[in-house]
Amino acid sequence: EAGVTQFPSHSVIEKGQTVTLRCDPISGHDNLYWYRRVMGKEIKFLLHFVKESKQDESGMPNNRFLAERTGGTYSTLKVQPAELEDSGVYFCASSHPGTSGAYEQYFGPGTRLTVT
Amino acid sequence: RKEVEQDPGPFNVPEGATVAFNCTYSNSASQSFFWYRQDCRKEPKLLMSVYSSGNEDGRFTAQLNRASQYISLLIRDSKLSDSATYLCVVPRGSTLGRLYFGRGTQLTVWP
Numbered sequence: 001e002a003g004v005t006q007f008p009s010h011s012v013i014e015k016g017q018t019v020t021l022r023c024d025p026i027s028g029h030d031n032l033y034w035y036r037r038v039m040g041k042e043i044k045f046l047l048h049f050v051k052e053s054k055q056d057e058s059g060m061p062n063n064r065f066l067a068e069r070t071g072g073t074y075s076t077l078k079v080q081p082a083e084l085e086d087s088g089v090y091f092c093a094s095s096h097p098g099t100s101g102a103y104e105q106y107f108g109p110g111t112r113l114t115v116t
Numbered sequence: 117r118k119e120v121e122q123d124p125g126p127f128n129v130p131e132g133a134t135v136a137f138n139c140t141y142s143n144s145a146s147q148s149f150f151w152y153r154q155d156c157r158k159e160p161k162l163l164m165s166v167y168s169s170g171n172e173d174g175r176f177t178a179q180l181n182r183a184s185q186y187i188s189l190l191i192r193d194s195k196l197s198d199s200a201t202y203l204c205v206v207p208r209g210s211t212l213g214r215l216y217f218g219r220g221t222q223l224t225v226w227p
Binding site: 004033035041042043044045048055056059091104105106107108109110 | 219
């Protein structure tokens with residue numbers, strides 16, 4: 001079974017540009033999460049989708065960040081316009097709904113974003 | 117106060133050593149706890165779950181003290197392959213959803 005995949009693996013953009021990150025969860029996983037790790041800090045939650053609905057977006061830093069999950073499959077996270085402090089590693093995770101192991105979130109390899 | 121606080125580390129131990137990591141959490145309503153392992157430039161991967169007082173899996177033992185809001189991870193007979201960053205992770209309350217991560221403790225096992 002394929003794991004969570006993310007694209008691109010690395011992205012270097014200039015301040016003010018736009019970047020879109022993509023996450024493909026494990027097939028059949030209704031729950032999809034975005035997290036971010038800024039250098040020197042802990043991994044922090046951004047938001048949580050259940051199918052195509054945003055369950056919790058309280059971790060989104062500001063309105064420059066837009067996440068979508070049309071059709072409840074893959075998700076995109078757009079940063080527009082990017083600022084220097086947006087640099088970090090963006091992780092996507094997915095989990096299976098309603099089972100005893102529902103808390104286990106499977107993480108993708110991350111997208112390393114550098115804003116210059 | 118942070119949701120999850122971990123030993124700052126780093127820990128550098130010889131092969132065969134026993135090493136323990138500590139973690140405290142702030143939300144007394146938390147019902148489950150996790151230790152994730154993260155290799156350099158890789159994604160976090162679940163190592164152990166703790167739902168009651170503790171859990172043991174081979175050389176790894178996780179213990180929970182709810183009264184003190186404290187979790188520990190003990191690694192016995194350390195292997196070179198145990199070198200990684202260990203993340204203490206606590207879900208939000210009792211609902212499926214966001215995870216709170218500690219900053220991680222870096223372990224290096226040397227031959």
